[in-house]
Amino acid sequence: SAVISQKPSRDICQRGTSLTIQCQVDSQVTMMFWYRQQPGQSLTLIATANQGSEATYESGFVIDKFPISRPNLTFSTLTVSNMSPEDSSIYLCSVVRGFMNTEAFFGQGTRLTVV
Amino acid sequence: AQIVTQSQPEMSVQEAETVTLSCTYDTSESDYYLFWYKQPPSRQMILVIRQEAYKQQNATENRFSVNFQKAAKSFSLKISDSQLGDAAMYFCAYRRVNNAGNMLTFGGGTRLMVKP
Structure with missing residues (x-):
C-alpha cells in the first residue's frame, strides 16, 4: 500500500486568490495524478504530474489555471489559481507505484470552497 | 475514448x-483493468475489488x-450480507494496460444506502 498525506484537508478561500494543495507519499512512486470531484459528481482527471517536467493536462484543464509541480518521486503540488466559486470541489491526489502495478491509492482529498 | x-x-x-451495482463501459482495447472503489463520507477512496480483463474468472474479495x-x-x-x-x-x-497512462476513468457513481 501507499500512505498519502494531502494538505490542507479543507479550506475556504476568497475568489481571485490561489490555493496550493500538497501531496506527500511515504515512498517513491512512478505515477502521480490529480483529480477533481465537483459536488455530487464523479472524479475527473486534471493532469498527470511528471517528475522533472511539465505536467500532462487533460482536455479542459490548462497549466495557467492548475499549475502542478513534482520535484521528486514522493511529492507533488497542485495550485488552483484565480479561484471562482465554480472551482469549489474536492481535489484528490492519486499515486501508482509502478507501470506494472494495477492499484491506485488516493489521498483523503482537499475540500475547497470558494466564496 | 473510454466511457464508464x-x-x-x-x-x-x-x-x-444482497445488492448488485451495475457498470458498463466502452472500449476498443482487448486488455484492460476494471475496479470498484468505495468513497465513504470521509472522502477517502478505497479499492474494493479489481478485475483483469484477460482473466475469465470473476474476482472475489470476501463479501464482494x-x-x-x-x-x-x-x-x-x-455485495453479500x-x-x-x-x-x-x-x-x-x-x-x-500500457505504460503511457495509468490514470483511471470513473463512472458517475452509485450511492448505496443500507437500512438497519
Missing part, C-alpha cells in the same frame, strides 16, 4: 441482504464479488 456508465444513481439494501461479462462490456458488483459500514458512494473505474 453507472446507470443507478442510488441503491438501497436491507442490512444482511463481480460479474464480469467481457463481450457485453459489463462489470457489476455484488450487507453491513451498515457498506453505505457509501461506489465508483466503477477503467484503466488501460
